[in-house]
Amino acid sequence: MSSNDKYDRQVRIWGPHGQTKLQNARVLLLGCDPVGVETLKNLVLPGIGYVVIVDSKVVTESDIENNFFIPHDTIGQSRAKVVLEYLLEMNQDVKGEWHQVENFDVKEQHYDLIIANEQRFSETKFNLIELQTYGLVGRMRLYSPKCHIIETKPMNQKYDLRIFNPFQELKEYFDSIEFEGDVDYLSHIPYIVILYKALQKYHKEKGKYPSTFSEKHKDFKQVILSLCEGLEYQYTGNFYEAIDNIDQAFNSENWKNSLESIEIEQDVNEDQYFVLISALRQFVQIHGAPPLGKAFPDMKCFTQTYVHLKNTLYGTKVEKDFQAFQALCQNKVDDETIRLFIENIQDLKSITYRTIQQELQQPNEVEDYDNDCYIWYILLRSVNEFYNTNNRWPTQEKGDTQQLQEIVDKQCRLVNVDSIPETHVIEICRYEGAKLHMIASVLGGMASQEAVKLITNQFVPINNTLIYNGLKSEASIFEF
Amino acid sequence: MNSILNTFSPLSKDLYNEYRGQVMIEALATQKVLVIGAGGLGCEILKTLALSGIKEIHVIDLDTIDLTNLNRQFLFRMKDVGKYKAEVAAEFIMKRIPTCKVIPYTKKIQEFPISFYSEFPVIIAGLDNVEARRWINRVVIQMVQRDENDKVIDDTRHYLIDGGTEGLNGQARVISPFETACYECTLSQLPKQLQYQMCTIASTPRLPEHCIAYAYEVLWSKEQPNVKLDKDNFDHMNWIYQKALERSKQFNIEGVTYKLTLGVVKNIIPAVASTNALIASICTVECFKILTGNGSQLNNYIQWYGQNHQTGVGINVIQQERLEECTECSIQTLEILVKRTDKISVLLTQLPPDIELCSKGQTLITNNIRRKQGFDHILEKTFQELIDEQLIDVQTALKAFDKNKTINVRINYE
The missing domain is CATH 3.10.290.20 (Ubiquitin-like 2 activating enzyme e1b. Chain:  B, domain 3)
Structure with missing residues (x-):
């Protein structure tokens, strides 16, 4: 054994601070259908803090057939009790409670997340994941009352290297570098210097900076190559590194999006995220650029050069910007969060969710879709309406398919869809509300990823619906 | 279960609608499935198969349980650390679901004869390395036999379902030999492993990873020529960590930690319960559809990106093409x-x-x-x-x- 932390493999994804958030989180599960239980299983394993399980029913034969956490010898017992016992048996770090009740007042306590299945649930105070599986089809719906993500963790990290608009000390450094010397020296000039020099040369020759795609990736590339003319190929690694990173030579203004998407309201000034955004506005007004983040990529150069750039030049500026930014936050945000915010300024994201109630009344129309998932969404709405009217699911009996077809036509009109194939209507009638374990298990995996995103406030959650079509193994995301 | 084994389905294959009902229910109960790997994917696959009407599952894994498995391999407990994964997993499933028989093997997959594999219409692989995947891919190709017209004899076509995860991302594929792309057809699409250049490691280190790579690739063999490095041995790993730390101080490089040392030397791939669950279950759904004719087959490769900062999740279904000059299935x-x-x-x-x-x-x-x-x-x-x-x-x-x-x-x- 080389690691003594059983959470090692996941902490590498969301960090110790993400793990702490998870371990402090309270999650409420409404209903012990397999999809909700599978979702909760994937949260108990990574060490969620506290779970509350609510379910009014007792264990029957069908639970044993489709729910791994309801063993064969528990028939007649409370589903909530059995599920809690067998979930917590997996991980002693997790604590919880169960309630066998019909109506549970969720407003009495705070929850970091509610997982609801069995019914459409329209509470809007907490983060919510609503789940439904129906035969070979599944649906997941997310809602969050406020969703501002600092750590969006894009697959390819963006760097703010100030090549286009260097701060004073950096500009002096760039200008001090000469492109004359032996091959060892030339082949170790950092690519950020190469990009800066190429920009100057381009401007000198053409009287402007490259702006179109072709100017950046063709003409500008030629200028970079001209800087290493005469150098043998094996010594030009750093110049080709510069070409690979051409986009870094131009200002990234992604951070402006986050300013535009947030309208500052004075009365929510206590919310950390608004404090940070407001501080960012002021900072940009004063300094003309956002605070500099600490992330600094590897680049081919001498160790000394790299350490000097990273620690002294950029490092000092990072610290200076941090101090100035911190002052603007007026002690309303802790330093660790401020640092995280500055690190991620290029990739901040805010999502405003439509409520489930809004969706139930009028889902957003979908213009074009490239698979069957939208059809299944309309059909799921239809069978749910059928259930609300008849208190049972439709079958392939003629009366049922006719009645369902009428509902389907109505649902189609609501979202401006002409019609949907009869084959799909007959197909959904064969499921008769079946809750298959394998589909629940797929959805449970997907839902627990989103749960971790909402709880840790890392990564970007979906907005707002995912439809999984097990018939073809395809899935799509819609904003309904 | 019965509704998807009984009722008429306009969106399923002829096989299903022809045999649906009692015949199909009985057929499913007699089919055997082989699961390779009882780790993150394997545990999930076993559970989901057992609750999908499969009555006999065989599982191969020669690995033993490590503490760091427990955050996702949910059939194992602290008391099981050190025991064989396949055996503990089999026992757990049979205890929870007594109607399902699980037979564990703790040998290398290469030690089984082809006749062993030919018993299974579907093989699901939850593997963590390329070599084993290539090997089992070759097995399903070798099992295919042709009639006098060179047509593949149906019974000899065994399906291979393969899944893999990394962090919040994963993929699953269905391989039907000589019908879809095989694993070898797409080998060139594998992402290249990150490697540090030796000259960087040796003379111009800049990142903490460079210092660790130096201690691991250069210093160990130089200073401990007679000891084989054991990546699971704390003393060995700590030696590398200390040497890397020393070197990083010498070069003024920050960030060498024990955790990072383990990550670099062992090439640790982050893993979490949720991703394993969804990929393993997608594999199991495909297996169920092959065995019962329900729905249509995944054609033939699905990518799941749980880490997508634009839309939250990215899902691609790709029809990978067979490679004309494939070294296995051309x-x-x-x-x-x-x-x-x-x-x-x-x-x-x-x-x-x-x-x-x-x-x-x-x-x-x-x-x-x-x-x-x-x-x-x-x-x-x-x-x-x-x-x-x-x-x-x-x-x-x-x-x-x-x-x-x-x-x-x-x-x-x-």
Whole structure:
């Protein structure tokens, strides 16, 4: 054994601070259908803090057939009790409670997340994941009352290297570098210097900076190559590194999006995220650029050069910007969060969710879709309406398919869809509300990823619906 | 379960609608599925198969349980650390779901004969390395037999379902040999492993990773020439960590930690319960559809990106194409004319050199010099003798493999 932390493999994804958030989180599960239980299983394993399980029913034969956490010898017992016992048996770090009740007042306590299945649930105070599986089809719906993500963790990290608009000390450094010397020296000039020099040369020759795609990736590339003319190929690694990173030579203004998407309201000034955004506005007004983040990529150069750039030049500026930014936050945000915010300024994201109630009344129309998932969404709405009217699911009996077809036509009109194939209507009638374990298990995996995103406030959650079509193994995301 | 084994389905294959009902329910109960790997994916696959009507599952894994498995491999507990994964997993499933039989094996997959694999219509692989995937891919290709018209005999086509995860991302694929792309067809699409250049590590380190790589790749063999590095040994890893730390201080580089050292040396891939659950279950749904004819097959590769900062999740279904020059599943047919009284050693002169010739999964001629003695007795036999011993089927083409391709060898008798 080389690691003594059983959470090692996941902490590498969301960090110790993400793990702490998870371990402090309270999650409420409404209903012990397999999809909700599978979702909760994937949260108990990574060490969620506290779970509350609510379910009014007792264990029957069908639970044993489709729910791994309801063993064969528990028939007649409370589903909530059995599920809690067998979930917590997996991980002693997790604590919880169960309630066998019909109506549970969720407003009495705070929850970091509610997982609801069995019914459409329209509470809007907490983060919510609503789940439904129906035969070979599944649906997941997310809602969050406020969703501002600092750590969006894009697959390819963006760097703010100030090549286009260097701060004073950096500009002096760039200008001090000469492109004359032996091959060892030339082949170790950092690519950020190469990009800066190429920009100057381009401007000198053409009287402007490259702006179109072709100017950046063709003409500008030629200028970079001209800087290493005469150098043998094996010594030009750093110049080709510069070409690979051409986009870094131009200002990234992604951070402006986050300013535009947030309208500052004075009365929510206590919310950390608004404090940070407001501080960012002021900072940009004063300094003309956002605070500099600490992330600094590897680049081919001498160790000394790299350490000097990273620690002294950029490092000092990072610290200076941090101090100035911190002052603007007026002690309303802790330093660790401020640092995280500055690190991620290029990739901040805010999502405003439509409520489930809004969706139930009028889902957003979908213009074009490239698979069957939208059809299944309309059909799921239809069978749910059928259930609300008849208190049972439709079958392939003629009366049922006719009645369902009428509902389907109505649902189609609501979202401006002409019609949907009869084959799909007959197909959904064969499921008769079946809750298959394998589909629940797929959805449970997907839902627990989103749960971790909402709880840790890392990564970007979906907005707002995912439809999984097990018939073809395809899935799509819609904003309904 | 019954609704998807009984009722008419306009969106399923003919196989389903023809046999739906009691026949299908009984058929499903008699099918055996092989699961390779009882780790993150394997545990989930076993659970989901057992709750999908499969009554007999075989599982292979030679690994033992490590503490860091417990955050996702939910059939294992603290008390199981050090025990065989396959055995603990099998026992757990059978205890929770007594109607399902799970048979564990704790050997390497390469130690089983082809006849073992041919018992399973579907093989689901939850593996963590390329080599094992290539090996099992080759097995499902080798099991395919053809009739006199060169058409694949249905019963000999075994499906391979393969899943993999990394962090919040994952993928799953269905391989139907000679019908879809095989694993080898797409080998060139594998992402390249991150490697640090030796000159960087040795003379211009800049990142903490460079210092760790130096301690691991250079210093260990230099300063501990007689000790084999054990990546699971705390003392060994700590030695590397200390050396890397020393070097990083010398170069003013920050960020060397024990955790990072483990990550670099062991090439640790982050893993979490949620991703394993969804990928494993997608694999299981595909298995169920193959066995029952429900729905249509994943065609043939699905990518899941739980880490997507634009839309939250990215999902792609890609139809990967077969590679014409695939070294495993490209088809080339060779016609050879012999007399029934010829010894099969005549083939040695008629086939390309360095070839391995198989019939019904049994090797007749091997390209492996070390094993050659064992097969000499077969070389001395005549075609008629081998036909009598049922080692060769007159109707079926033999299979020949060399380093680069698979060749169907059709023997015509004078």
